Amino acid sequence: MDTRETWASRLGFILAAVGSAVGLGNVWRFPYVTAANGGAVFLVVYLIAAVAIGLPAMLAEFAVGRRARRNVIDAFDEIGYPTWGVIGLLGLATGFWILSYYSVVGGWVIRYVFASATGGYFGDPNAYFQGIAAGPAAVGFHALFLGLTVGIVALGVEDGIELATKVMVPAILVVLVGLAVWGVTLSGAGDGLSYFLSPDIDVFANDYATIVPAAVGQAFFSLSLGMGVMITYASYLGRDDDLAVDGGLIVVLNSAVGILAGLVAFPLLFSQNVEPGSAGAGAIFVSLATAFASLPAGRLVGVVFFGVVLVAALSSAISLLEVVVSYAVDRYAVGRLRTAVAVGVLVFALGLPSATSLETLTLFDRVASNVWLPLGATLVVAFVGWVYGQAAVDELQQGAGRLGGLGPAWLWLVRVVVLATLVGILLLGVADILAVYADIELLG
Numbered sequence: 001m002d003t004r005e006t007w008a009s010r011l012g013f014i015l016a017a018v019g020s021a022v023g024l025g026n027v028w029r030f031p032y033v034t035a036a037n038g039g040a041v042f043l044v045v046y047l048i049a050a051v052a053i054g055l056p057a058m059l060a061e062f063a064v065g066r067r068a069r070r071n072v073i074d075a076f077d078e079i080g081y082p083t084w085g086v087i088g089l090l091g092l093a094t095g096f097w098i099l100s101y102y103s104v105v106g107g108w109v110i111r112y113v114f115a116s117a118t119g120g121y122f123g124d125p126n127a128y129f130q131g132i133a134a135g136p137a138a139v140g141f142h143a144l145f146l147g148l149t150v151g152i153v154a155l156g157v158e159d160g161i162e163l164a165t166k167v168m169v170p171a172i173l174v175v176l177v178g179l180a181v182w183g184v185t186l187s188g189a190g191d192g193l194s195y196f197l198s199p200d201i202d203v204f205a206n207d208y209a210t211i212v213p214a215a216v217g218q219a220f221f222s223l224s225l226g227m228g229v230m231i232t233y234a235s236y237l238g239r240d241d242d243l244a245v246d247g248g249l250i251v252v253l254n255s256a257v258g259i260l261a262g263l264v265a266f267p268l269l270f271s272q273n274v275e276p277g278s279a280g281a282g283a284i285f286v287s288l289a290t291a292f293a294s295l296p297a298g299r300l301v302g303v304v305f306f307g308v309v310l311v312a313a314l315s316s317a318i319s320l321l322e323v324v325v326s327y328a329v330d331r332y333a334v335g336r337l338r339t340a341v342a343v344g345v346l347v348f349a350l351g352l353p354s355a356t357s358l359e360t361l362t363l364f365d366r367v368a369s370n371v372w373l374p375l376g377a378t379l380v381v382a383f384v385g386w387v388y389g390q391a392a393v394d395e396l397q398q399g400a401g402r403l404g405g406l407g408p409a410w411l412w413l414v415r416v417v418v419l420a421t422l423v424g425i426l427l428l429g430v431a432d433i434l435a436v437y438a439d440i441e442l443l444g
């Protein structure tokens, strides 16, 4: 296994992990799920969940990945617990599931890059979105997005993933800051800001049973946790990194991008009198398209913005695909290119329902964040906390500076608080999906 690939540098790893984390989850999903869950209250719960639950869970994945230096399934075998390899199997399945609709949304973004250049959505942004979100064209752009993803993964860890993300992370920060500054100064922006930033405790009291699982699910989705991405990425890592510091940086950068996206989306929605709760999965597309249509250099700004979102989406999509490809390459010694293409074809087929129905896409998304990711994370955390235990602490302490002393506290946090929270939100999340399903039955 000496030929296994590694990151060229520590920065390369951090940027690839940030590249995986920062994506449609921050720019598309976060504003729309925030709007569906009452605004500012959701933001608060999300931030607490990212730091208190997400970060410890991320370190749990890092510990397994770096110790084992294997793909998500064989990693557990390598460290002496082969049965826990089911976590990896679940991770592979979740990767297929998420990528199938993620790529449809990625296809919308490609479409919007072109439509910005031509002014295609300038007439009626809302109707434009409804027209392109599902149907034959959405299927075509879904295929195109997947094709790009397959291409980058086929190039490998260093030339593909690492290089692509080095450009993306700085670019998205710069563009979002610029747009946020502009959005905040629009007339009507104040209402959007208070909706996004001042929590209303009554909203929480009434709806905590949907808000909390949605917020924890969003934290896991956004940080790429719960399906082994971070196990896989840490498996390409050297021994001397301070994993706690890396993890903290990833959480801070990722949250910053989510907040920036909200600072762009909500002032724009309010300044155009769009009721945020009604915006749905098209929130960011409709609001930004409307804004760009009324800007002097709107076409240029639109191309730049959606271009950057596209790169962010690709750098996340490649991590979803990489989990599967890494397994096939390790285990069966098949070529990267062939595996990536084969998986791409399967994912394309699985995405067809989402590419032809917006409701299906939304349901796939909800099941991923409410069920699959909490389930995967629960299993990883239970394993690392109660089975692997001290060995995980030892692994994290390798290369850790002063923070190494926090190891035992981290272990108990994982064993009790993180695990109990995940089990709780998994139950709430399943209940939520069953309720949605019952609604559909009733309507149908």
Ligand code: TRP
Pocket (backbone or CB within 6 Å): 020, 021, 022, 023, 024, 025, 026, 098, 220, 221, 222, 223, 224, 225, 226, 227, 229, 316, 317, 319, 320, 373
């Ligand atoms: N975190 C990415 C985003 O926010 C999506 C993503 C990539 C992901 N890999 C993942 C989500 C693994 C869950 C699990 O866009």
